[in-house]
Amino acid sequence: MKTVKLPSAIALVVMLSCVAAFSQATNTSSADAFAAWHQLQDATAAPLVPNTLTTREEQSKFYVDFYTSAAAKAKAFYTQFPDSQYDVRAKILECSMLQAAFYDSITEDARKSAFTAMANAQDALLADSKLTNDQRFDIQLEVAERVRQDPQLDWKTRDSEYEKNLRQLVKDYPNNDKAYNALIIFAAESSDQDKMRSIANEVLASPASDNTKNIARGILRRLDAVGKPIDIKFTALDGREVDLSQMKGKVVLVDFWATWCGPCVGEIPHVKETYENLHAKGFEVIGISFDSQKSRLQDFIQTQALPWPQYFDGKQWGNKFGVEYAIDSIPTMWLVDKKGVLRESNARGDLQSKVEKLLAE
Numbered sequence: 001m002k003t004v005k006l007p008s009a010i011a012l013v014v015m016l017s018c019v020a021a022f023s024q025a026t027n028t029s030s031a032d033a034f035a036a037w038h039q040l041q042d043a044t045a046a047p048l049v050p051n052t053l054t055t056r057e058e059q060s061k062f063y064v065d066f067y068t069s070a071a072a073k074a075k076a077f078y079t080q081f082p083d084s085q086y087d088v089r090a091k092i093l094e095c096s097m098l099q100a101a102f103y104d105s106i107t108e109d110a111r112k113s114a115f116t117a118m119a120n121a122q123d124a125l126l127a128d129s130k131l132t133n134d135q136r137f138d139i140q141l142e143v144a145e146r147v148r149q150d151p152q153l154d155w156k157t158r159d160s161e162y163e164k165n166l167r168q169l170v171k172d173y174p175n176n177d178k179a180y181n182a183l184i185i186f187a188a189e190s191s192d193q194d195k196m197r198s199i200a201n202e203v204l205a206s207p208a209s210d211n212t213k214n215i216a217r218g219i220l221r222r223l224d225a226v227g228k229p230i231d232i233k234f235t236a237l238d239g240r241e242v243d244l245s246q247m248k249g250k251v252v253l254v255d256f257w258a259t260w261c262g263p264c265v266g267e268i269p270h271v272k273e274t275y276e277n278l279h280a281k282g283f284e285v286i287g288i289s290f291d292s293q294k295s296r297l298q299d300f301i302q303t304q305a306l307p308w309p310q311y312f313d314g315k316q317w318g319n320k321f322g323v324e325y326a327i328d329s330i331p332t333m334w335l336v337d338k339k340g341v342l343r344e345s346n347a348r349g350d351l352q353s354k355v356e357k358l359l360a361e
Contacts (some may be wrong), residue, residue: 033084040077040090044070044097062107064114066298067101071121083116087277088135091125102149112151119146134196137173141182144169162186170206180208184215188329191346197223218326225325230254230334230342232321236309237297242286250284251358253347256322256332258290259300264331267348269303274352275308282338283355284308290330292316337361 009096011209013044047066049059074094078087098121126136144165148158164237166186169179180203187199200216200223208216232244244252255271257264275285285308289313291297292314301310305313321327335344347354 023118029081030084030118032287033081033086036081037084037086037090040093043073043213045240046100056106060104060110061338063104064101064110067097067104068117071097071101071117076355078196088125088128089303090128091121091128092139095121095125095142097103099142107247109152115149115151116148119143122146137169137176137178139170140172141178145182159186159190177208177209177212180206181215182214184208184212184219184331188215189346189348190221191349193223193226193345196346213335218328221326222332226342226345228342229340232288232311234311234320236310237289237301237312240309240310242309243285244336245340247284247336249338250282251278251338251355252336253283253285253351253355254334254336255285256288256290256319256327256330256334258316259292259296259331261330267333268306270351272306274355278355278359282361283358287311288319288321288327290316290319290322 046063047081049062052057053062073095074090074097078084078090078094081087081090095118098114098118098336102111102118104320105111105114122139125131125139126143131139144162147153147161147165150158153161163186166183168178169176170183173179183199184203187203188195190196190199200219203216204213217343230244232242234242236242246255253271253274255264255267257267259265271285275283287306287308287310289297289312291312293313294312297310297312300306311319311321317328319327331348333347334342335347335354335358338361339341342355343358
């Protein structure tokens with residue numbers, strides 16, 4: 001019969017000393033990681049751009065340099081503390097910083113470089129077995145979305161690949177509402193009305209949340225409004241009386257937008273150009289602002305020299321016409337023909353040719 005010997009007194013002392021030393025080292029390492037993690041969070045909080053940097057190029061470089069440096073600090077943290085409880089969070093932070101650097105890059109070379117760095121970090125993070133299911137989904141969603149920013153692809157390929165990626169996420173995570181939400185918002189932004197209707201009905205038949213299904217219902221209401229007269233009447237911000245029913249004989253763009261909405265502001269130059277080229281031929285614009293600050297809207301209108309009337313009630317998403325017509329994403333741009341009938345519920349993209357076509361009728 002095999003016997004087990006008890007350790008000698010000396011061996012026991014040595015053993016206990018080793019356990020104590022290991023425990024102290026572990027506690028010290030944990031404390032160091034805790035302190036370093038909070039230092040990292042402080043170091044990656046975006047600063048205000050200095051007043052001395054006035055051009056868009058200078059401001060872009062300032063933020064790109066900051067976010068790139070912040071990403072390097074996050075990488076240094078998880079390299080030094082690979083087994084800490086903050087390891088995965090530091091990798092997620094690195095991805096966020098590189099993503100911010102990409103979005104703040106404005107030159108072609110800078111965007112390509114930042115895109116590659118962001119993609120590499122995201123792909124490496126996805127390979128980490130310590131990701132929770134929710135964390136893995138969130139990163140996969142970011143990877144799915146990055147195809148829309150890929151400088152190597154044309155916009156049609158980007159949209160096609162993005163939809164394919166979202167559908168794979170819905171398949172892989174059938175109970176995660178974020179996947180359905182991303183899919184329905186993609187539908188809302190589409191210029192293909194058949195696709196919008198198809199995806200909206202698909203989401204309504206899915207396990208998506210009521211909030212996401214409400215977006216789908218709003219899309220269907222907007223689609224059903226096409227081909228029917230639109231009733232919009234208000235006193236504009238500058239005092240002008242606007243009544244869409246009295247603008248027959250004109251082609252009218254109804255622009256649901258806000259100054260705080262980046263894509264909305266990005267559409268302004270296209271709208272202004274079309275207005276300047278076709279106003280004399282009968283093209284008008286009506287702005288429906290989702291702003292909450294009147295002074296900010298007034299300053300923007302003055303700075304940008306926008307000549308068309310603006311509806312403003314300060315209620316943002318509770319905007320009177322936004323609620324009436326179930327506008328749940330902006331910019332939303334409608335085109336109304338000479339008879340006062342809504343002809344386009346998504347006029348973004350190639351606006352001038354769409355207006356010219358309606359003017360020719």
